Amino acid sequence: MEKCIFGPIYSRRLGVSLGINLVPYKTCSLNCLYCECGETTSLTIERKEHLPSQWIMEELIKYASSSRFRNFPPLYFTFAGLGEPTLSSGLGKIVNLIKKTFPEQKIALITNGTLFGFYPELLKEVKEIDLIIPSLDAATEETFKIVNQPHPAVSLAAHWEGLVRLKKHFTGEIWLEVFILSGMNDSEAELTLLRDKINFLSPQRVQINWLDRPAAYQGIQSPPFARLKKIAQFLGGEVILPFSIPPAREQETPVVS
Template sequence: MKYVYGPVPSRRLGRSLGVSPIPSKTCNYSCVYCQLGRTDHFTNVRKDFFDPQEILKEIFQSVEENRSIDYITFVGEGEPTLCKSIGYLIDQAKLTHFPVAVITNGALLYDEDVRMDLRNADVVLPSLDAGNEETFLKINRPNKDIKFERMVEGLKQFSKIRKGQLWIEVMLVKGLNDSEEEITKIKDILKDVNPDRVYINVPIRPPAEPWAEIPEEESIAKAHEILESYVIAGYESGEFNVDPDHLYDEILKICERHPLREDQIKEICLKFNVRPEEIISKMRNDKSVKEISYHEKRFFVVKPKMEGKA
């Protein structure tokens, strides 16, 4: 399928059916920690990159085939709110009677249309990685049209109208936003946002910039204490939903959106009685696959083709 993938294991949303309504790496941020690399299509203009009806067709088909999911999640391989029809897609997806989540960088919440689009989602998970303009520019590297204070005000306004849960995600990067001073600034903003949950995350997969490192454990612990957060810094576990008849291609599809560790690939292969050595060897000889060593683990990443680029 082109727009829907999964179910995939999620440390926040259980078994999540992912929906990507935008082309790969189409975003208004170019975060230093992004697991998909630097942003290729840097834009802050909302539009329909794909036919919404085609996306819905895949959603309904996938739900029929996967009744054991916990959420339908709009996440994209960039920023999903750049999809102009996301509000319509959310409302239609809710007709399946499964809860709908949106994972977003939150940058466009200053736009009233975006706030209204996300209002009916059961869970919205915006990012807030900085408590001031200087750190915001260093870590998120936003489109020139996005200003820190405007973004924060949009988050505050959305918190007043949302109907579902609001879970804030804070990605900590060593030396950028992991000091007590930086974390306290984020805490001060969150007092006016009043989220239902705060999650702390760290770059567990190879980041866009190799110098974007995981903070020291003491810094993570201090952040947890200050933000009273849920910590999801560890590696996720759980099964990926794949078609065993096309196992190699299915693994490559996952690696386009979600860099896989070598041990995860082995688990997928063994589940279907396929020798992991054969698949991994084939991946190492595949020019579309990049193997990266990060924190003593081996990851496999596939660079997606840029379809639907505007």
């Protein structure tokens, strides 16, 4: 069985974070060229118990009484991992369990965001989450297909509709992630359309992501840092900075993956 909780680790964006994985490797509705987990082996939009949520909840309850939690409590419980977390039909009940068991911690969801347009019930399941980080890497269907290689049922139009629905109903923070690849989604025309979409969506933050680890596909790259900064400025966002552990905490950090 896949590992379902990992860390706490230092996340570039969230600080000390406990990762929660809800799906087997590598189950996703997209097959992004830049995916740092590798190529998608199960391309699906079917929501189900891809991993048994009862087992994940038992692991979280064990973790609550562990010295690992007492000695190094995370700031965030973060749904991320080996694929797309919203594919798990157990997401809502796991969120509720975390809220009750760990009232001091925040909950984050890193998602590609494609399923909000397909499953209205998802909006209820994520209601108690503090921060959602969805992705939008393309402003045209053509670029979406190239960069994100979606499941056949997922168009950019459906993805966009889901993001708009999320923004309308979700009351927590939304940080939109835009992954930039050289020669694929960084043309002036694409970025101008993307900026229009971002302005319309108006998330609390826009974060520009880039390749800092090996990707699923070889031969792709992100623009140099100076250009990423210009793109971030153009889109009204910030570049995610490289990973660094604050020196004072380096010794005490149990990094488990």
